[in-house]
Amino acid sequence: MTTIGVIGTGDFSAYLIAALRRGGHTGRIILSPHNRIKAEDLSARYGCTVAVDQLSLIEEADWILLAVRPEQLASALPTLALRPGQTLISAVAGIAAAELRVATGGSIRVVRIMPSSYIEAIGDGLIPMFPACPEVEAVLAAAGKVLVLNHEDQLDLAMIGACLAGWTYRFIAELENWFVERGLEPNQARALVAGNIAGAAAYATVLQDVSLNAISDAIATPGTFTKTGLDHLARTNAAVPWVEALEIVHRDLPASRTGQSNIQMRSKETR
Template sequence: MENLAIIGGGNLGRSIVSGLLTSGLFGTTQITVSGKSKKNLTAIKQTFNVVVSQSNTEAIQNAKWILLCVQPKQLASVLDEIKEAIHPDQMLISTVTGVGIQEINKVLSTNKVIRVMPNTGASKKMSMTCIAANNECTEELKTVEKMFSTIGKTLVIEEPLMQAATVLGASGIAFFLRFLRAMIQGGIQMGFHPHEAQIIAVQTAMGAATLVSENDTHPECEIDKVTTPQGCTIQGLNEMEHQGLSSSVIKGVMASYEKINSIK
């Protein structure tokens, strides 16, 4: 792979660096991370031994791929900073929430742009990355798919679905973790020590997801396998539904979706 510059060394950027390095697709000298925080960059250098820079223009000098990994409110200043230094053959990959390809091309009109939305599971090569591109990026899209498939699963989608992909795939990490926390708390109330409850709940969650993934079944099919007539499982499931579990999750997802559509 040709050199990669990552503009933004926050949690998502660090997760991507970690995943890409362990995949073997990039060497440490092929990745440059830029940001304004010297303290943060020092930590990234110590952890991953990649090249770091406080200058975005310096970071992109020798990069074929430029990954924009900043908050929406930071994007305008970043694009303004690099627009005089960027070359037409450099490829932009954007993780920026709520900002479309056309919006980026208004500033950098000669550069191709592909949008991606990975999640922090990237650090464990367990990311779910949704990818969207225009028709003129066919060849580049294949490379971006290859890049992000090394840190988890990828799915190419239409760009109008990128907002929904951010909620379901990226925010979804937090949603599932909140449910996991509740399971752990329930385990503690039943008598397990916190670390014991966490071991059981985490492994159970991993098992549940793996059953659906590897068996290619609907969750309800796997639920049916562990619910017996008048049993404790169906009793618990029904009580959760009486208390609004499914409805609350759907409402939470949609609230997040409404919020993301208002972010500019």
């Protein structure tokens, strides 16, 4: 069975490893000792091994999961001497596969992924991946639903899509507070708001051949409370700030910068 070496033991590694183990993946996972406290905690919770050092991790692993923050990449890459034939699975936002391949060795295979934190708890949570790689997809399928993308720029869009989860928690919190202020218990308000949003999202996923506007129109018929509220949201352009937030993040993607590699740019940003 494939041995996965993990460089970076922060939140991303924690929820991906948790999702893999919850989904039944029993393969060996080796953790970088750079942050030994976090590595030992992950090891104790999910049956991983803490490497003696990064060199031994790279020597023993078949695949390397690179799960550092973009600003940490410039310092992480010089120590990442991969051998020909190894696979690098990158969870670093905005850094193209070609750049990683050049920086770590032209003969390695690079796969980029960008799942959201909810995969730790949700069995069918989304795991965007590029390019297609059946071996990696088969392992990640234990952690969630793998969405194989056709082009690399779609992976960057998937990263922006993952931001929606973080924003949605705040949206849910505002709605939850409204119901609590009017008499529901916090757990009841959470179940009501999150449950309806999750249900609508699941329904939208299942009915791929029906437009979302058509689904909404079938529910928000004249005279219904749904129609009354929906009309207000339309009049006030309630979706506009969400679209604007997407545009802001898209504009700030490293891939939109020109003249230097994104890795070089990240290195300068951290000085």
